[in-house]
Amino acid sequence: MPGTDDRCGFVPDGSEVADKGVTCCWRPVWADREHCIWHASIGEKSWELLEPHASSLGDRLDGAKLRGASLSRTDLFAGCTLIGADFTGATCIETDFSGADLRWTEFNDCNLTGANYAHATLEDTTFVRADLRDADFRRARLYRTVFADAHVNSQTAFDKELVYETRMRNATDAGTKTELGEAAAWTYRRLDRLLRQNAVAKRRHRFYTRAHDVRRRLAWVNDNYLKALKLEGSRWVMRYGVSPWRVLAVSGLLVLVSAFLYPLTGGIQETAGQTTLTYTIEEPTSPVLWHVSRTYVKSLYFSVVTYATLGYGDIQPVGLWARFLAGLETILGSLLIAILVFVLTRSVE
Incomplete structure (x- = not known):
């Protein structure tokens, strides 16, 4: 939907997220810019500049342009929807993203030390060369999340059991179990690789074994008995090769x-x-x-x-x-x- 002279009218590409669809920003244009402050292509933004235009709970900030922004120690984004937002080069030290929908968002080259992503949806999000030390990812959805050259430490918090595995355990339909199990196994393998690259060996073994545990249960669910028995043997004899x-x-x-x-x-x-x-x-x-x-x-x-x-x-x-x-x-x-x-x-x- 096109904008008017005093409305933003920014339409982000929301075709990748079927459950949300496409939205048109109807916020007032900012200063003499073409779009609102969230979608205006300007230099580095700060949380003090954005705070008067903060989003209300449930409002959408899809496609927000926050490249190079200084957004440390703010809760502006908690519970918000920022699908496809661009935080490239932003500084978000101890920033609260809890409960936010951040699918397809870019956090490349960001300082995210101590950032809170608890209960956030981060599917298809990219963290390239991001500093994630001391960040909190508990109960976050991380399926297809890209961690490339990202830095974590032993204080970066991940769940012992991912939300996908918890839902898989409670699901009754075989198709749903398979879908959730594949998401859990993929995410465990990704976290295993991330921690291995950052030399956090003790915790990465947990994700390695949980990925195999999920694959073993999926084999039983899908009646793949030969694979299931092979994984059962590996589990009991050597804990999938780590014990x-x-x-x-x-x-x-x-x-x-x-x-x-x-x-x-x-x-x-x-x-x-x-x-x-x-x-x-x-x-x-x-x-x-x-x-x-x-x-x-x-x-x-x-x-x-x-x-x-x-x-x-x-x-x-x-x-x-x-x-x-x-x-x-x-x-x-x-x-x-x-x-x-x-x-x-x-x-x-």
């Missing part, structure tokens, strides 16, 4: 279970010179305690040697099932050792 302690715990469990089963599946046989001793428990509820103890000590030793594929040859499994168990433990032991090396290498990198 060497979990690999060690699974390895220890394999050794102990195998040691318990060897005497029950045919036993093991030890050769010392001309003497051959067989360790087995034919009736597990009745043998003498010392015999049981000795048998399981030998079995534990054999299980450790078999897991590590050392192959000393002093003790051998007896019977088909004990040999099958030994072969299986050898294969799983080799696999777990390889996984442990992979996880340790990845953690160092």
Whole structure:
């Protein structure tokens, strides 16, 4: 809708945001400019200049031109709609953007230290070379948000569980779950990359594992059982590749279970010179305690040697099932050792 002589008439491109549509600014023109103060192409604006023209709650400031503006420590934008606004080069230290709709907005080359984006909608927003140290992004919507060469620190606040995952958990429709899950997984991966680039290693592992958790649940929702089982195995064995302690715990469990089963599946046989001793428990509820103890000590030793594929040859499994168990433990032991090396290498990198 075109403006009149005393009205702004600025029509931003709102075609990307279907739920908002296109709006026409009907604010009075500012001074002798063609548009209102929000859409006028002038030099650096300040919050003192903008404050008398502040937007009321629910009003739209789509396409606002705030390049290079000095907007630190102001709450002018809290709860506002600024779709497609341009904050390039602006200084917004500790500025309150909480609850604002900032889709398709540009925060490139901005100083946003301590800025508050809690509950804001930042989908398709760009933060290129932006300083986001100490900023607050809790409960913000960050799907398709671009963080390129952005700076964060350990005090930059992100949710442990993104709003998309929370909504996915409460959704009942499979299509809705898939849509929200894909948004959550994408955002977790983006945050993982952002924190990795800024050497915030401890927190980035959380986002890495949550992305895989969401993908695992999506696989079950979409009946992709092969992928779901693969991710379940990765989760329990190595926490998706970030936990060497979990690999060690699974390895220890394999050794102990195998040691318990060897005497029950045919036993093991030890050769010392001309003497051959067989360790087995034919009736597990009745043998003498010392015999049981000795048998399981030998079995534990054999299980450790078999897991590590050392192959000393002093003790051998007896019977088909004990040999099958030994072969299986050898294969799983080799696999777990390889996984442990992979996880340790990845953690160092």
